[in-house]
Amino acid sequence: MKRVIFHDLITLDEAKEILVSRARPLGVEEVPLEEAYGRVLAEDVYSPVDVPPFDRSTVDGYAVVSADLAGASEISPVKLTLKGRVEAGGFPDFELSRGEAAEVATGAPIPRGADAVVMVEYTSEREGAVVVYRSVYPGENVVPAGSDFSAGELILRKCTRLTQREIGVLAAAGVRRPRVYRRPKVAIISTGNELEEPGVPLARGKLYDVNTYSLAAAVVESGGAPIIVGRARDDLEEYREILGKALAAADLVLISGGTSAGMADLTYRVLGDMGRVLFHGIKVRPGKPTIAAEVDGKIVVGLPGYPPSALMIFHSVVRPALLSMQCMRQTPPAVYRARLSMRTEGAKGRRSLYPVVLINKGGYVAYPLNAESGLISVLARADGYIVIPEDVEFMEEGEEVEVYLFERYTPASLYFIGSNDIFLDRILAKFDVKAIYVGSMGGILAVKRGEADVAGTHMLDPETGEYNSPVIRRLGVKGAVLVRGFAREQGLVVARGNPKGIRGFEDLLRSDVVMVNRPRGTGTRTLLDMKLEEIAKGRGISVEELAKNIRGYTHEVRTHTAVAAAVAQGRADVGLAIRYAAEIYGLDFIPVGWEIYDLLIREEALERAGPIIEELKRASEMPPGYKRLPETGEVVAKF
């Protein structure tokens, strides 16, 4: 089996610098103003004209010589000779002298000699004369020519990103087609024999290519134009051909994946053959196997395969280079300061990147996630990432960190943290709620710390046999109420027709039966262990002893439907889950009992959560295996 050897690992900053130092702005092109949004100016722009181009009235009224109106009032009005009229878009072919006035519309030029405009409200016009009832100061209601900017004045600098405002400035100066930098074309290749294009039916052992599409979106966010080249397999000739195609079409090439040593090795060899390797290996976790090369004067970067890792390394190393290619400044979409929600470890001599969920609870709290699992749900939940320096062993809970956002951040009006339930999720989907699924226990603790407004929980207390309240009380939650949710039917999920003839928990001990389990801290796992406890007691042994004889007891999956999926695909024969999961997969279901799923709500969030509770009470259609309870929607306990 091959192993990748890294020779000279460099730091994340060095890696960034190597790419940025090679990134030059590409060609220049003219674009019409209406297509210039977000583009970057390729030259300083000097105004070719004065703006405004003439002394302009800001009101409907009469242009006057202000000195004529000294002392004018309702009691002693001043009469001026009407010399002419000027409409917006017209131009006066006369001058004003003392004692004269000209009617001017808003936006119209005032005649030479005039130095102010008196508003029409303070005048009356009759028989070729204007009577004015108040004085004006010099310059009143007039915007002088060139007072915005003058011909020859620098109005916008090279490398300015054109937004609403800059586009308005260019229009005012009459610049119809600004010269901007060409957008970098970025070719994207995914590697790995296991990757399949989304939309195509998935063969066994295959999974869908994620990086191609998330990276393409990241390229767009960075101002580049992505070119999707395709997927490369572990085949030298095919790989070279695809890379050649990418280099011909693009200014920069991104390769992602190659999670297996064979594929990573192939990337290293092909890049070394076709060009010059710039670096191979970064002192960072995750992202160590990142590689960069220069081929035909173009940069090629090989990113890690796990989607959250690929995205963090893209943002840390590639995005700065992409911005440099457009002469843009190297800032992330935004940096937020936040408190760490838990003690988080560094990576001993390597810089450590953690994807985080950002929650606004007055101040911001950052929940670190583990990127190394390669879970897509990490990608789905992460608002950005934090960086722990190489010389830091760990950062404490509550320490301030900088969060580098992937995109602009939109806080939600209510934060839900806790156990995932399919029925509740459909209710939450109707509201402005940010939901994070971390199991019942994680939810209760998040409410305790004040980070969640609402937790979803179905924790059975083994001693009392009661759901939720005893556990919440034992965890010391204060300032929260428990609102009764609904009941879900739990049972053993088995293949259709129950080929193994499973009847109850005793059958889990059979040597021909493989089970699939849920993790500790979930309500379902607690229920299972209670049932096993009874069996163990009957046999006079501990649960631990008993569990050793259960095949698959240590095989844990995250959700009810994952239990059903494992049974449906033959990876397990049985698992404990809710009836609804069995229904989705068309499996048989042996009822065990009803569990209670409740909402733990912080007192100050009760009003905001009101509409959700109302919806819960109202919901008429419940999925199979769900039932309403007499107290559904009522407060059943206070802490």
Add this chain to the structure above:
Amino acid sequence: MKRVIFHDLITLDEAKEILVSRARPLGVEEVPLEEAYGRVLAEDVYSPVDVPPFDRSTVDGYAVVSADLAGASEISPVKLTLKGRVEAGGFPDFELSRGEAAEVATGAPIPRGADAVVMVEYTSEREGAVVVYRSVYPGENVVPAGSDFSAGELILRKCTRLTQREIGVLAAAGVRRPRVYRRPKVAIISTGNELEEPGVPLARGKLYDVNTYSLAAAVVESGGAPIIVGRARDDLEEYREILGKALAAADLVLISGGTSAGMADLTYRVLGDMGRVLFHGIKVRPGKPTIAAEVDGKIVVGLPGYPPSALMIFHSVVRPALLSMQCMRQTPPAVYRARLSMRTEGAKGRRSLYPVVLINKGGYVAYPLNAESGLISVLARADGYIVIPEDVEFMEEGEEVEVYLFERYTPASLYFIGSNDIFLDRILAKFDVKAIYVGSMGGILAVKRGEADVAGTHMLDPETGEYNSPVIRRLGVKGAVLVRGFAREQGLVVARGNPKGIRGFEDLLRSDVVMVNRPRGTGTRTLLDMKLEEIAKGRGISVEELAKNIRGYTHEVRTHTAVAAAVAQGRADVGLAIRYAAEIYGLDFIPVGWEIYDLLIREEALERAGPIIEELKRASEMPPGYKRLPETGEVVAKF
């Protein structure tokens, strides 16, 4: 002269609500994933597959039954039978029983019966057997099937905006063509006889159409697709035709301008004839004349004519409706909390909007600008706007305000506030500097308050005849240094050939001469008033008396080049300005003397300003009428 009568003024919130309540999501379309960035989901998305679809190894190594390796170590390794190999992309056609192992690559499925993977580092393989030197816990190095999300699980909610992360999630679930809402098509019409298309030579009395382009950019930022329809003049038939065209092509129509009463009245009449007016007039300053109508079931909004006003009303009223049409949440790009830089007045019963410049000085400071002047430079400088409620008479300097940003905000590494100089501007353009031009006095005060890092100043002290230092000391600046800049030649700018035969300041008193002046607080104005003081003394009268006899003395323009522009266009015969401005316009120049332009730098910013000072010292080519001084780039005073 017509005046617009407003009948029932409504509040800004009511106006927004009227539009939002009529905004419905438009049709639904499928887009390929690589074009889905920024689009909004039109339906809940449930995963059609388990993700990952199989129990997946996260490392290169051997799939094992963890119980077999209990107690395995370097000293007592465990030998397992090699049952087979699984590559990434392959699928095992065998099961593992106790005592067996299978080689698996990163990303490959593990065989049924295995519950962990031991990394290749802790193994050696020989003769069909694997020797393992450490134990593994159940689930180690395995991501179970469905642990990300399971078939049937809600993965993304309707109305979710698709960013890098959501696109990754869709790809993982195999969703190739998500169903998204159609982007709203927004037709844009500018009105006013004075408007000309940018790029076309400007006739006298005309100015370039700004709103069409800045609004088009604002529409893009809001997720809409702008359609530029054109400019409408004060002509009923033409107006109706253009509006008909816009309604046929778009989902929403924006009309801007109609600054003159005639044009505004025409808009009101046409909208009333063609459809139903929803509101006419909002209790807001600026933006009172805003009008909305429903024509053929589509919304038409008439925005104010001044570009900063049009943009603020767009953001307050139209953008929320545009977002609703895409089922997006109604948040501005961002809201920043900032301190007000100066006392700012409300609008007595009307809500008041002020464009602001946002500066990051530890906390944020918001500089209010006056939108009512219609100046484009206000648009250029404003990062966003603040809202003063109708019942607030004024807000104090230092009070906290919310700043609604037009676009995402990028702080600069150095803030320059002060007098505008063409030569310095070219130097600043090379650095990451945000420059705001408010004159010498405004710059000195901004450094004093700590809001600017650097001020550019050329203030002559009339008593000592010395530049800058005496004025800065008198203003009580502390903790700053004065760095010598350069000298600029000041003089009287007159038409080419000097047709009026002007020789000096005495000529300003002639009745056939019209001057153009600079505002109080500028160095140039101070120089002029010193020269006039001498003349006044000689005649035994005050400067004020003398100034009354100078035509155009009260006509003030903002920049040196604006002085030259006024002379070049015949609006004035003479003005005091720097030689360089005369050169740009090909005018004659009567030298008066050299003034000194210095940089006032806060001590803590001196290091950051270092490269600018170096560049100033180095700059070899100086424009005409500029000269270096012996102390250029040196600290000449400390405060």
